[in-house]
Amino acid sequence: MRIVIGSLSHESNSFNPKYMSLEDFSPAYGNDVLSRLREDGRSPLHGIYKVIQSCGAEVLPTIFARATPGGLVSFEAYQTMKEGFLAELSKTEQIDGVCLHLHGSMVVENIGDAEGDLLTEVRAMVGDGVPIVTSLDMHATITERMMEKADAFAGFRTAPHVDTMETGERAAQLLMDALTKGYKLSMCGVGLPLLVSGEQSESAKPPMVSLIRKMEAMDKLPNVLSSSLLLGFPWVDVRYNQGTALVVTKENPRLAQAEALRLAEEFWSKLDQFKFTTAAYPFAESLAMALNAKRGPVCIADCGDNPGAGGSQNIVYPLQIMLQQNLRNILFGAIADETAYEYCLTQKIGSSFELTFGKLNIEAGAPGITAVARLKHIGNLGKTPAVAIQVAGIDVVVSKDRVMMLDPKDLEQLGLRPKEYRILVLKSGYLDPKYEAIASYGLLALTPGFTNQDFAALNYKHIKRPTHPLDQGFTYDPHEYILPSRSK
Ligand SMILES: [Zn+2]
Numbered sequence: 159m160r161i162v163i164g165s166l167s168h169e170s171n172s173f174n175p176k177y178m179s180l181e182d183f184s185p186a187y188g189n190d191v192l193s194r195l196r197e198d199g200r201s202p203l204h205g206i207y208k209v210i211q212s213c214g215a216e217v218l219p220t221i222f223a224r225a226t227p228g229g230l231v232s233f234e235a236y237q238t239m240k241e242g243f244l245a246e247l248s249k250t251e252q253i254d255g256v257c258l259h260l261h262g263s264m265v266v267e268n269i270g271d272a273e274g275d276l277l278t279e280v281r282a283m284v285g286d287g288v289p290i291v292t293s294l295d296m297h298a299t300i301t302e303r304m305m306e307k308a309d310a311f312a313g314f315r316t317a318p319h320v321d322t323m324e325t326g327e328r329a330a331q332l333l334m335d336a337l338t339k340g341y342k343l344s345m346c347g348v349g350l351p352l353l354v355s356g357e358q359s360e361s362a363k364p365p366m367v368s369l370i371r372k373m374e375a376m377d378k379l380p381n382v383l384s385s386s387l388l389l390g391f392p393w394v395d396v397r398y399n400q401g402t403a404l405v406v407t408k409e410n411p412r413l414a415q416a417e418a419l420r421l422a423e424e425f426w427s428k429l430d431q432f433k434f435t436t437a438a439y440p441f442a443e444s445l446a447m448a449l450n451a452k453r454g455p456v457c458i459a460d461c462g463d464n465p466g467a468g469g470s471q472n473i474v475y476p477l478q479i480m481l482q483q484n485l486r487n488i489l490f491g492a493i494a495d496e497t498a499y500e501y502c503l504t505q506k507i508g509s510s511f512e513l514t515f516g517k518l519n520i521e522a523g524a525p526g527i528t529a530v531a532r533l534k535h536i537g538n539l540g541k542t543p544a545v546a547i548q549v550a551g552i553d554v555v556v557s558k559d560r561v562m563m564l565d566p567k568d569l570e571q572l573g574l575r576p577k578e579y580r581i582l583v584l585k586s587g588y589l590d591p592k593y594e595a596i597a598s599y600g601l602l603a604l605t606p607g608f609t610n611q612d613f614a615a616l617n618y619k620h621i622k623r624p625t626h627p628l629d630q631g632f633t634y635d636p637h638e639y640i641l642p643s644r645s646k
Pocket of ligand 1: 295296297319
């Protein structure tokens with residue numbers, strides 16, 4: 159058997175005006191995809207590759223491209239990657255199936271729904287009879303076009319996402335079982351008209367933890383193959399933004415619909431339970447609580463400017479508050495500011511100089527902070543070039559580009575000792591498990607930025623209404639939200 163694999167993924171925040179470029183994705187095509195898989199560890203595409211290989215099928219790699227969440231993907235960058243992908247796909251012959259990993263919430267300048275567009279092109283090339291199965295992020299937004307072009311989707315079930323490779327494996331297994339046992343896949347999706355942030359829906363905490371148990375029980379029902387709750391991505395103002403309850407069955411569209419409706423109803427009955435899973439306060443209050451802690455480090459997530467959800471990662475408003483209070487033994491970062499980073503490179507380690515960096519708010523010409531900085535270290539934060547500077551008593555990481563705060567060990571590359579600080583103020587949403595492990599406890603600071611948790615403050619114009627929580631208390635009938643499907 160011959161199976162096409164590939165992955166093009168991005169989580170696009172429509173409030174961040176900076177478009178993503180081709181460079182941000184560093185795409186690999188054809189056989190180069192396989193070496194990228196080895197470098198990249200536990201990606202969904204790696205899971206897809208492993209399962210297809212273990213079934214003895216021939217793997218036909220096409221594309222592997224992904225970037226840190228950010229603004230919309232520029233039309234040019236998307237077109238280049240799409241053409242590269244389709245060129246690889248057009249070289250393949252006599253294929254039996256297609257297994258992809260897409261994010262589900264990638265939005266392209268002037269196009270919108272990237273996954274719908276890609277799946278339309280793939281379907282047109284491979285024809286109606288070749289099954290297409292795709293793994294998706296838990297924060298995927300499912301569109302009618304996506305449903306009409308693909309045979310099955312399988313979404314991550316954990317947030318923070320620790321089941322990425324396993325979800326790729328699940329998707330590939332769905333495809334390979336259907337092909338080897340000779341049945342068709344049926345799928346039904348039911349829309350959930352809401353905006354919910356990851357910080358209100360962590361999978362280890364209620365209500366997601368019980369909804370995941372429901373899905374596990376559903377998957378054991380006769381002829382049910384896979385169920386997913388795709389929560390959508392709140393920081394994108396497009397008409398089709400919503401969550402989806404989705405079920406895949408063995409050749410049984412009626413069963414898929416009945417179970418997807420049941421899952422949607424179950425989800426909606428718990429709507430009131432979607433609350434912050436970590437204590438959440440405005441920044442000044444979070445800081446006051448952290449300063450009272452007996453043991454450090456307390457991790458405060460500056461979640462309004464979270465690069466993990468497309469924030470610009472350059473808002474220095476929390477630092478302004480901390481500087482006003484003359485605090486010590488605190489780390490803040492990373493601030494993505496290429497100009498400030500480059501300026502630091504011209505200075506000597508240990509020297510002090512005036513530096514302007516970051517922005518105080520999200521307005522286009524907003525001022526930054528100008529302060530005396532002492533250069534402590536030049537190095538990297540993960541793979542991203544960065545410097546450590548000291549401003550008054552606070553250590554600040556300034557990076558060349560946006561970079562997610564995934565591992566405290568990355569800070570050690572900059573000569574910093576994360577466990578020894580009293581407080582770490584991190585550009586992050588919910589804490590990544592490696593930070594959780596070193597934190598005495600975690601707090602969410604409700605800060606301004608393109609990932610503001612106060613959705614009402616973001617001025618949505620295009621999303622269809624009613625949508626919870628912009629609209630409250632409306633009646634939800636899941637039957638009115640059944641998405642079209644290609645399964646007859
Ligand atoms: Zn996600």
